[in-house]
Amino acid sequence: MSKDSVQIGLLGLGTVGTGVLKVLTQNSSDIEQKVGKKIEVKKILVRDINKPRRVEVDPSLLTTEVQDILEDEDIDIVVEVMGGIEPAKDYVLEALHRGKNVVTANKDLLAEYGKELFEASAEHSSDLFFEASVAGGIPIIRPLKECLAGNRIEEVMGIINGTTNYILTKMTTEGSDFEEVLKQAQELGYAEADPTADVKGYDAARKIAILASIAFGTRVTFRDVYVEGITEISREDIEYARELGYVIKLLGIAREKDGVVEVRVHPALIPVCHPLAAVNDVFNAVFVRGDAVGEAMFYGRGAGELPTASAVVGDIIEVARDLNLGVTGRIACTCFTQKRIKPIGEVETKFYLRLKVKDQPGVLAGIASVFGNMDVSLASVIQKRREEDWAEIVLITHQVQEKNLRDALTIIRNLSTVDSVGNVIRVEGSED
Numbered sequence: 001m002s003k004d005s006v007q008i009g010l011l012g013l014g015t016v017g018t019g020v021l022k023v024l025t026q027n028s029s030d031i032e033q034k035v036g037k038k039i040e041v042k043k044i045l046v047r048d049i050n051k052p053r054r055v056e057v058d059p060s061l062l063t064t065e066v067q068d069i070l071e072d073e074d075i076d077i078v079v080e081v082m083g084g085i086e087p088a089k090d091y092v093l094e095a096l097h098r099g100k101n102v103v104t105a106n107k108d109l110l111a112e113y114g115k116e117l118f119e120a121s122a123e124h125s126s127d128l129f130f131e132a133s134v135a136g137g138i139p140i141i142r143p144l145k146e147c148l149a150g151n152r153i154e155e156v157m158g159i160i161n162g163t164t165n166y167i168l169t170k171m172t173t174e175g176s177d178f179e180e181v182l183k184q185a186q187e188l189g190y191a192e193a194d195p196t197a198d199v200k201g202y203d204a205a206r207k208i209a210i211l212a213s214i215a216f217g218t219r220v221t222f223r224d225v226y227v228e229g230i231t232e233i234s235r236e237d238i239e240y241a242r243e244l245g246y247v248i249k250l251l252g253i254a255r256e257k258d259g260v261v262e263v264r265v266h267p268a269l270i271p272v273c274h275p276l277a278a279v280n281d282v283f284n285a286v287f288v289r290g291d292a293v294g295e296a297m298f299y300g301r302g303a304g305e306l307p308t309a310s311a312v313v314g315d316i317i318e319v320a321r322d323l324n325l326g327v328t329g330r331i332a333c334t335c336f337t338q339k340r341i342k343p344i345g346e347v348e349t350k351f352y353l354r355l356k357v358k359d360q361p362g363v364l365a366g367i368a369s370v371f372g373n374m375d376v377s378l379a380s381v382i383q384k385r386r387e388e389d390w391a392e393i394v395l396i397t398h399q400v401q402e403k404n405l406r407d408a409l410t411i412i413r414n415l416s417t418v419d420s421v422g423n424v425i426r427v428e429g430s431e432d
């Protein structure tokens with residue numbers, strides 16, 4: 001580290017990279033006071049030197065050669081905000097093996113290759129910080145790793161993808177079209193380079209895997225997470241949810257009980273009185289329940305240029321402070337054990353489902369008996385619209401085991417009196 005400044009190599013100058021440059025520039029004097037040294041961006045890796053940028057940048061800082069950063073011994077911190085797995089993984093590993101510290105926002109990388117990255121940072125006593133990788137600007141990684149370290153964490157759950165929350169909010173409050181709102185989210189810089197990751201739930205799955213790994217001290221990877229996205233959510237579902245006193249949100253849920261971890265991402269009906277029902281647009285919120293702290297909620301913008309940059313720059317400042325004191329690598333990986341991941345079929349929750357059935361005597365009794373035989377208890381049954389000799393019924397179950405519900409629906413789908421089964425959506429956040 002040069003004696004009077006901390007030098008940064010920035011990989012990527014897109015939405016987040018631009019925000020990082022802006023924050024480091026606009027708050028430079030405050031940051032210098034907090035660190036005791038200047039923080040300077042020495043080199044920026046881009047793919048196209050001549051690409052117009054949304055921030056003023058000295059062209060001499062730009063390079064298309066990553067080795068200009070990785071081989072520069074004056075660069076103390078590599079800030080990876082390129083995204084994707086390759087070549088980001090190679091660049092981050094090489095930076096760590098060269099004894100550099102890394103700040104990254106890359107949840108894809110962490111959720112798939114976290115073990116490798118943390119082993120490399122431990123081998124060289126380097127800092128590897130990733131606050132921006134989950135819930136954007138919201139501090140949640142450091143609170144779990146540091147502030148709440150004295151707790152046995154029982155649950156981490158919430159809205160952890162800004163793009164889908166923005167889409168669902170606009171569909172619910174304005175009746176907007178899915179594709180149109182997704183385009184808006186992309187234009188606002190919320191969505192991933194491939195927005196399928198957002199709308200299919202993969203982004204939220206990577207994030208809940210990271211949170212679960214830290215919270216429960218066990219390695220949870222993206223592949224361990226049961227995932228459903230929001231592409232099947234219809235206007236009818238949103239309307240029925242509203243009539244029943246719910247809103248639909250995409251939730252990430254991670255729980256640990258008796259050494260078994262439950263981890264899933266899916267749309268859910270949330271009671272309108274629940275705090276998460278009021279988390280709208282690009283905002284995220286994460287509930288944490290620990291045996292000492294009880295319930296804590298973390299709220300803020302989960303995506304966007306400056307909110308995400310806030311988290312990245314916060315990590316940069318933490319590394320700079322560690323460098324000053326010679327204590328990099330002090331916060332190591334916390335995956336001490338390997339706990340069992342509960343298969344989705346064993347998970348118990350409540351369900352909302354919609355059936356189109358023949359409007360004739362005994363149909364409902366027949367369906368109810370199938371559910372009863374499969375140990376699926378019904379909390380409410382509402383007959384909705386009719387058309388000719390068909391009726392639509394909406395059911396909400398009590399807490400039931402997923403496997404039992406799926407088995408019951410297999411039988412019900414084959415009943416001659418049942419025309420179709422609509423979306424099956426879990427119900428969360430309400431007492432039985």
Ligand SMILES: NC(=O)C1=CN([C@@H]2O[C@H](COP(=O)(O)OP(=O)(O)OC[C@H]3O[C@@H](n4cnc5c(N)ncnc54)[C@H](OP(=O)(O)O)[C@@H]3O)[C@@H](O)[C@H]2O)C=CC1
Nearest residue numbers: 012013014015016046047081082083105106189303304308
């Ligand atoms: N956007 C957000 O709100 C948030 C994003 N993140 C994460 O931050 C990371 C960056 O996201 P974001 O800024 O939105 O993405 P962008 O696509 O806006 O920016 C990525 C930048 O990296 C550059 N890049 C990609 N590959 C290479 C390469 N091989 N060599 C050089 N440059 C490269 C791209 O260059 P080019 O301009 O040529 O395409 C682009 O400028 C991702 O991991 C994302 O998941 C995390 C939290 C929030």
Ligand SMILES: N[C@@H](CC=O)C(=O)O
Nearest residue numbers: 161162163191192303
């Ligand atoms: N695409 C992500 C960006 C932040 O992680 C989201 O929408 O939350």
Ligand code: NA
Nearest residue numbers: 131134136138
């Ligand atoms: Na965060």
